[in-house]
Every structure is written in structure tokens, then in C-alpha cells.
Amino acid sequence: EIVLTQSPGTLSLSPGERATLSCRASQSVSSSYLAWYQQKPGQAPRLLIYGASSRATGIPDRFSGSGSGTDFTLTISRLEPEDFAVYYCQQYGSSPETFGQGTKVEIK
Amino acid sequence: QLQLQESGSGLVKPSQTLSLTCAVSGGSISSGGYSWSWIRQPPGKGLEWIGYIYHSGSTYYNPSLKSRVTISVDRSKNQFSLKLSSVTAADTAVYYCATQRGSFDYWGQGTLVTVSS
Numbered sequence: 001e002i003v004l005t006q007s008p009g010t011l012s013l014s015p016g017e018r019a020t021l022s023c024r025a026s027q028s029v030s031s032s033y034l035a036w037y038q039q040k041p042g043q044a045p046r047l048l049i050y051g052a053s054s055r056a057t058g059i060p061d062r063f064s065g066s067g068s069g070t071d072f073t074l075t076i077s078r079l080e081p082e083d084f085a086v087y088y089c090q091q092y093g094s095s096p097e098t099f100g101q102g103t104k105v106e107i108k
Numbered sequence: 109q110l111q112l113q114e115s116g117s118g119l120v121k122p123s124q125t126l127s128l129t130c131a132v133s134g135g136s137i138s139s140g141g142y143s144w145s146w147i148r149q150p151p152g153k154g155l156e157w158i159g160y161i162y163h164s165g166s167t168y169y170n171p172s173l174k175s176r177v178t179i180s181v182d183r184s185k186n187q188f189s190l191k192l193s194s195v196t197a198a199d200t201a202v203y204y205c206a207t208q209r210g211s212f213d214y215w216g217q218g219t220l221v222t223v224s225s
Contacts, residue, residue: 001171033210035210035211035212037212043217044204044206044215044216044217044218045155045204045212045215046215047211047212047213050210050211051210051211056211056213088154088155090155090211090212092208092210092211095168096157096170096171096172097157098157099154099155099156099157100154101154102154
């Protein structure tokens, strides 16, 4: 099973700032089958990025994903008030599919 | 656009079987292209993939739960179901159904299942 470790656990930033979230895999994620999700309290997760760098339908271009192998990054170029949430990475290159433990982006 | 809605018992006694259903609208569960998945999230914790069923009926389960999980599909009702047997307090979680093409594209709103006597 591939273990995904996200860092930092919490990111305290102000609106307008840039957020950089990391996801590191215990083994190489084949074909960059890595996704990112946003989850707000009381809501289901929402797909942001798939294939490590492709934005899902309707996702603003301030969200971008990069990386390959074992190291992946989600970048939010300029934080909007609605972006403060928990973010999860997920790999689907190897079964079982696994998620990271999450990074909380909070208002500083 | 696909929409998913979970339903089922919100309270299950220890050692009994948890049963949930996911109703699909906006598309046919029999069409190809998607797997139909269950994911859970214990209160205040992260996400765990439970398993999925293909439109063909093939199933794949998380090895950590495989001995207790059954996912099935009812094409006539355009829905799929989850059964988790021999539940304990550790199975208390919000259970989500979702479509899967590798990543999880569409999600239901989730339903809280509490295991308690």
C-alpha cells in the first residue's frame, strides 16, 4: 500500500497569499495518478486536480498541481476567502487507492 | 451532471451489518466509464477508500476491509449498495458514495453512520 504524507499539517496564511501544499508518496506513483481534493466543514470533498496537474471541470486557474514520482505539490496562487479548507491528496496508480492525512489551510 | 445520494440506517448496533444505498441520477449506472465507489471518513479524521464496483459487476475492495464488505448494484433502480458486516465503534464514520475514474469525480453529500448499542 502506498502511504501519502502531506505537509505541513496546518498552513496559516492571509487572503491574497500563495499557498504551497506538499504530498510525498512512500513509493513512486505510476503515471502520475495523483489527485487533489478540497473539503469544507460538513461537505463532501471536491475534486480539484487529477493526473497530478489537470484541473477538474470548473476549478479556477489559481489552483495548479505539479510533480511526479514520489513528490507532488498543490499551489494556490492567490488565496481567496473560499479557499480556506482542508486539502487531501489521493493516489490511484496502485491498489488500494489511498489518501493523505490532509493539510488544513487556515486564515492567519 | 451526475448526482449521488446516500441513504440507510444512521445507527447500527455492534456486531450487526451496516447497509447503505446510493441512488444515482443524471446518468445510467449501467453505462461504461465509471466505477461506483464507497469512501468513509471517521469524525475529525481522514478519508478511507472502501471499494468499488464496475458497471460490469466486478468488485474491488480495500484489503483492510475485504472480509467484511460487499458492494452490489441494482440496475433496475439505478443504484448501488454497501454492506459492512460485524461492525464495531471503529466503523463509525460519514460514508460517501462517489463515481471513480481513477480520481473520485462526483460525490454524494455523505451520511453519518454511528455504531453504538
